[in-house]
Amino acid sequence: MTDSTAQCKTGLLGCLGLSWFFRLLSSSIGQKFVMGLTGLLLCGFLVAHLAGNLLLFAGAEPFNHYAHALHSQWELLALAEFGLVVLFLAHVYLAVTTTIGNYRARRDFYVLKQSKVPGRIIGANSWMFASGSVVLGFVILHLIDLRLGLRSSLHYLPEENFEAPFRNTLAALSDPISRVVYFLGAIILGVHLSHGFASAFQSLGLNHPKYTPLIKIIGKIFGVIIAVGFASIVVFVPGMWR
Amino acid sequence: MNHVASKNLNLTLKIWRQAGPKQPGGLKTYQVRGISTDMSFLEMLDVLNEQLIASGEEPVAFDHDCREGICGTCGVVINGQAHGPDSGTTTCQLHMRRFHDGDTIVIEPWLAKAFPIVRDLIVDRSAFDRIIQAGGFVSVNTGNAPEANTTLVPHHVQQDAMNAAACIGCGACVASCKNASAMLFVSAKVSHLASLPQGQAERSKRVLNMVATMDAEHFGNCTNTGECEAACPAKIKLSNIAQLNREYMKAALLSKE
Numbered sequence: 001m002t003d004s005t006a007q008c009k010t011g012l013l014g015c016l017g018l019s020w021f022f023r024l025l026s027s028s029i030g031q032k033f034v035m036g037l038t039g040l041l042l043c044g045f046l047v048a049h050l051a052g053n054l055l056l057f058a059g060a061e062p063f064n065h066y067a068h069a070l071h072s073q074w075e076l077l078a079l080a081e082f083g084l085v086v087l088f089l090a091h092v093y094l095a096v097t098t099t100i101g102n103y104r105a106r107r108d109f110y111v112l113k114q115s116k117v118p119g120r121i122i123g124a125n126s127w128m129f130a131s132g133s134v135v136l137g138f139v140i141l142h143l144i145d146l147r148l149g150l151r152s153s154l155h156y157l158p159e160e161n162f163e164a165p166f167r168n169t170l171a172a173l174s175d176p177i178s179r180v181v182y183f184l185g186a187i188i189l190g191v192h193l194s195h196g197f198a199s200a201f202q203s204l205g206l207n208h209p210k211y212t213p214l215i216k217i218i219g220k221i222f223g224v225i226i227a228v229g230f231a232s233i234v235v236f237v238p239g240m241w242r
Numbered sequence: 243m244n245h246v247a248s249k250n251l252n253l254t255l256k257i258w259r260q261a262g263p264k265q266p267g268g269l270k271t272y273q274v275r276g277i278s279t280d281m282s283f284l285e286m287l288d289v290l291n292e293q294l295i296a297s298g299e300e301p302v303a304f305d306h307d308c309r310e311g312i313c314g315t316c317g318v319v320i321n322g323q324a325h326g327p328d329s330g331t332t333t334c335q336l337h338m339r340r341f342h343d344g345d346t347i348v349i350e351p352w353l354a355k356a357f358p359i360v361r362d363l364i365v366d367r368s369a370f371d372r373i374i375q376a377g378g379f380v381s382v383n384t385g386n387a388p389e390a391n392t393t394l395v396p397h398h399v400q401q402d403a404m405n406a407a408a409c410i411g412c413g414a415c416v417a418s419c420k421n422a423s424a425m426l427f428v429s430a431k432v433s434h435l436a437s438l439p440q441g442q443a444e445r446s447k448r449v450l451n452m453v454a455t456m457d458a459e460h461f462g463n464c465t466n467t468g469e470c471e472a473a474c475p476a477k478i479k480l481s482n483i484a485q486l487n488r489e490y491m492k493a494a495l496l497s498k499e
Contacts, residue, residue, distance in 0.1 A: 020494065023454075023494070024491075024494040024495070027453055027454065027457055027490070027494070028423075028425075028453070028456070028457050028461075028462075028463045028464070029453055029486070029487055029490045029491070030490075030491075030494065031463065032463055032464060032487070033487065033491060098463045101421075101462060101463055102420070102421035102422075102423075102462040102463055102465070104355060104460065104462075105354060105355050105356065105421055105422040105423070105460050105461055105462030106353070106354065106355070106419075106420060106421060106422045106462060107353075107354075107355045107422075108353040108354075108355075109353070110319055110322055110350055110353060111256075111258075111269060111348060111350060112319075112321055112322035112348045112350070113322040114321060114322035114323050115323075115469060115472070116323050116324070116327075116329065116418065116469065116472035116473045117467075117468055117469060117471075117472040118472070126420065126467065128465060195466075198466075199465070199466040202466045202480070202483065202484050202487070203464070203466065203487060204487065205484045205485070205486075205487035205488030205491060206484065207480070207481045207483075207484030207485075209481075212481075
């Protein structure tokens with residue numbers, strides 16, 4: 001019997017010689033690597049998304065031009081949306097499986113527990129799953145509001161209308177439920193990033209005495225910029241263009 | 243010399259008592275009197291046990307061996323901190339002068355699914371032994387010592403390897419991690435051998451097998467909180483975990499294993 005037929009007994013991945021890939025993705029380090037990588041790529045999306053949305057401060061005209069220019073690249077946009085969905089689902093799926101694994105590994109909890117990290121009382125790192133869950137809830141509502149246009153309480157302009165991107169965004173931002181959820185979502189996202197950004201580098205194995213202190217500081221600043229940037233849109237934009 | 247005169251302490255101890263692996267456990271309160279501040283934490287437990295034996299009670303079971311911080315046998319969670327409040331020390335190196343008269347001290351065993359409780363404060367850390375076994379052997383030639391300059395190791399590499407080799411395998415990293423992750427322990431072992439020429443022959447195989455065993459023993463995942471580094475009596479650095487991540491990805495993607 002040849003090696004290839006022997007391998008085929010282990011399934012399709014074995015036949016393709018990819019059982020190593022399955023082993024990698026099912027290992028704790030491989031899973032954290034993918035979490036870090038998807039997290040950092042999603043950070044890239046956040047930067048682009050915030051930059052575009054800050055045009056809301058410039059008014060209807062610039063924002064609508066930007067939105068239509070973006071939507072005219074529909075092939076690239078479809079590809080980017082598909083990529084984002086894959087990144088997001090992978091990140092969320094691995095968050096759930098690793099958190100379940102972590103919970104099972106700890107199982108028993110101490111009667112008394114104190115951190116030995118100097119100055120730490122409670123850190124964002126302990127709340128990554130909770131903060132991530134809040135962000136997930138916010139993203140779902142956000143997609144329903146503005147990507148899918150399914151909120152019956154909002155008055156949407158049809159997409160053909162030039163004014164639609166700005167008016168529909170303003171309609172969502174003026175809705176009390178969306179406003180509160182978006183605001184909380186933006187703040188909690190910042191908390192999530194304040195640990196997640198630097199942590200992703202560590203999971204990717206990128207730790208270096210010359211760069212790690214800087215990466216940690218950039219992570220905190222990045223969290224603040226994203227939180228303040230998105231929250232400022234929620235707080236100020238509806239009042240500016242009523 | 244600034245000598246602090248020793249004092250005597252009266253303490254309330256709340257100690258986890260559990261008769262066996264499957265038995266229910268709980269905190270039991272004891273009083274100890276006249277504990278000298280010059281005593282080590284384990285000597286204080288010895289005093290308690292003398293007291294318990296005299297009164298016909300079962301003494302508190304706890305692991306200990308060298309009592310000078312090099313063997314990695316002792317280790318309990320003291321007031322919620324692995325090896326107590328000091329950094330870079332084991333339980334046996336902790337002195338009672340860190341406590342005050344009238345203090346209440348909560349003492350619990352390491353808690354992790356991979357470290358089942360044997361009795362009271364003793365846990366079974368053989369999962370660490372199985373990870374070490376999975377790492378295989380290191381090729382070291384026997385016979386006459388080789389010529390000193392045939393295998394050159396730069397000083398800073400020696401230092402990194404030695405710093406990683408300082409791990410005494412006590413399990414404080416697992417105990418202090420909210421996910422009961424063994425990444426700091428495994429990373430110390432992997433980094434130590436991957437840094438030295440003697441460890442090159444089995445470099446890829448070692449990291450793949452040790453991580454596979456770590457996962458199979460049901461240790462949790464690393465969420466980069468740094469609690470392990472702060473609790474480690476041997477001051478193993480988080481940078482070792484990044485090196486472990488690199489070593490593992492490199493072996494998984496590029497080796498023929």
